Amino acid sequence: MICWSCERAPGAGIACSHCGAILPPNAKADFFAVLGVEPRYDLDLADLEGRYRDLSRKLHPDRFAMADPRARRASLQRSVQLNEAWRTLKDPFRRAEYLLSLAGVSLTGEVPAPLLMETLELREELADARAAGDDRKVQAMAAAMRARVAAAMREVAAGLAAGDHSRVAAELVALRYYRRFMDEVAVHDDAQETTAGAKAAAAETRGP
């Protein structure tokens, strides 16, 4: 590779080691490398956020608004990559999933039938509660699921610490289903807020 600006070998940094021009990112770089940390589960999030902020300051398209189109393209690509890296690593579940993918462990294998059955039933129960407008039931189910998510995340942390990838993989597969359940709770909560808004709107048209 040569630098687009000075046409010399630019080195492996963000900017060319000769002329300082911003370089396009390596699309294959892992997210830990993007943020400049060791690939591990147990990260100092405050430190990570500080790195994200400092890198954003250097890489953001606003810094290159008047620059050469090639510099602007590199800045956009680097910023997209940085934001994706930060979004992935700041979330413990996504971070664990990402660590396993780096280790070459696939999560697309067989889903245990009991897990599938149970989560399907839970989601049906949730859908029924939603259809019945039973917000209290929805919230109770959500609280129970949050507890399960927390327990599973503790297992994930322990499994990663012990290097037991298959145990972590099993928990992450289950967590995907739990998270889908929680996504549906979030949609429910959004709808509740919207309904509250619609009621206020209806009150408006009725007048005082």
Add this chain to the structure above:
Amino acid sequence: MAVEALFEIAEPGQSRVKEACKGRAVGIDLGTTNSLVAAVQAGQPVSLRDPATDEVIVPSVVHYAGGGLVIVGAEARDRLAPIHPRDTIASVKRFMGRGPGDAEATRRLTPYAFAPAAAGDPMVRFSVAGGTRAVTPIEVSAEILRVLRARAEEALGGELAGAVITVPAYFDDGQRQATRDAGRLAGLEVLRLINEPTAAALAYGLDKQAEGTFAVFDLGGGTFDVSILKLEGGVFEVKSTGGDSALGGDDFDRAIAGHILSVLGLPQDAGGDARLARRVLDAARAIKERLTDSARAEETVELPGGGSRTVALTREEMEALVGPVLDRCAAPVRRALKDAGLDAASLSGVILVGGATRMPLVRRFVEHLFGRTPLSDIDPDQVVALGAAVQADILAGEGTRDDVLLLDVVPLSLGLETMGGVVEKLVPRNSTIPCGATQTFTTYADKQTGFDVHVVQGEREMVAECRSLARFKLTGIPPMPAGMARLEVTFLVDADGLLRVTAREETTGKEAAIQVKPSYGLTDEEVERMLLDSFVHAEEDVKARLLTEQRVEAERIAAAARAAMADSPDLLSDVDRDGIGAALSDLDRLKVGSDHGAIRAAIERLDAASKDFAARRMNRALDSGLRGRGVAEVEAKVAETEPRSDLASRVSGEGHAGHPHSGHGHR
């Protein structure tokens, strides 16, 4: 990995700013009710004033007269809107990026006429200039931007390097595209679209050296936004945003107007009478604004059948009317806090933005909602433009604030329609921009040779409940069994918050990619054509402008003469009465014609006929208690109801805020 595919579609345009224009970058707050332009001068953001009137604000009101003439600002709002409500568009921002169907929803009480929608036309069109012209909200907004651009070029002494235009944080992609297109149409280099609450936070944060997590509560004329931001080490990171792009002071006015109509025993839609609708809405706005400082306010409304009625409201009554509208702000606030993972108690402060936050009711509401007294020490009408000016300065490379950075988010999730009308979200709301995502889809039928790609925005699960942004078709895929083709769809949201979508079929080795054409924006060709049209019309515009000026003048002077006659009938001789009466009817007849010279002559005849009468009124005014004050003051007092004879200086001296389509502006 998502990022790899994104790299292939990231293609920023050419570097845009000419060396010669450097240092002339502005921030523009294109508001529902008012607009303004600001720039950083000597290191500080300042709003740019109209040199003639010293006003900062340009009312976002655009009048379309016949023949392509356009008048923008206070003149359009105060003098033309009451007489020509259909041809005078206020609150155009509420129609930006909206289709004819959407307009129905916001049409409850408006004085406008909408042009019949052509099949497949995604945009609302206002029927203006006496029904001779149909204009899109983009064109109307561009007129406002042209005025601001002219003001900035005059103040800063030359062509602009570019502009940062603010948009409500909760604007969807269609509304953002429309805003950027309005900027292009006005001949502006749009450096960036930024969110209004973020701009306000930037102005506050830099001015007050604030650090911590803040909520910005931005209630403007037509839109409501709430953003939660973390300010640390010069980085303004938006954590979450929420709002309602059709909720604002206009809705308060409508609630009050509904009450006024009931009191007057008139139908809630004003019986389709555009002038009445305009008068009642104006009366509602006047009452609302006065009740900020007074406990009681009243307005006199002219009735359609002649005569007038005075309607009075106390602040409590007004608050009972608008309270239910204001309550709609609560849900977006709660949702934004939840999305940021915060509760109100953990905030460092709440910043008020937007004219509607002057209302005592709104301040109490915010205080109650957040459990703390909000900050409002920067003028809520100017703070957004000031923040935008700072960002423009940074982007134009002139700023010394290299440490400052805005990190904003996508306000509403972006996704695709999948089987059964279900939305597959690719970019969740509150993702930091720029960002992207890639997802692979497959065929569901044997020998399927095309994919319909339908891009939507919103939080609901079903496509029908989300905003449709664009549709396109990827064709030419060789027939394969179901499930074999692999369609890779990539979303890229750039630093303006604008979405680009590409799709590619992978398995065949043959690539097909397509760029989404926005449903609600303008294509490059359309912008080109509209700019060319404006050159063609430039000469007609001058004539039309003269005509409208004379018509406006005729209306004003005739009204003043009638008022003076009603005010001092005892000073009128029979000769005056006949002469003025004849000149008035002459003027009434000629002002509807299209000969501006004839109108001008009739105005001069009226002036001459009323000269003696005017002199007697002047003498009386001098005799009755005004004696001893400066003559200029007396003249000013008399002139309020008096036809004046200095026509030439008046026309040039008043400095109309609007200007016709002019020959420059095409780059």
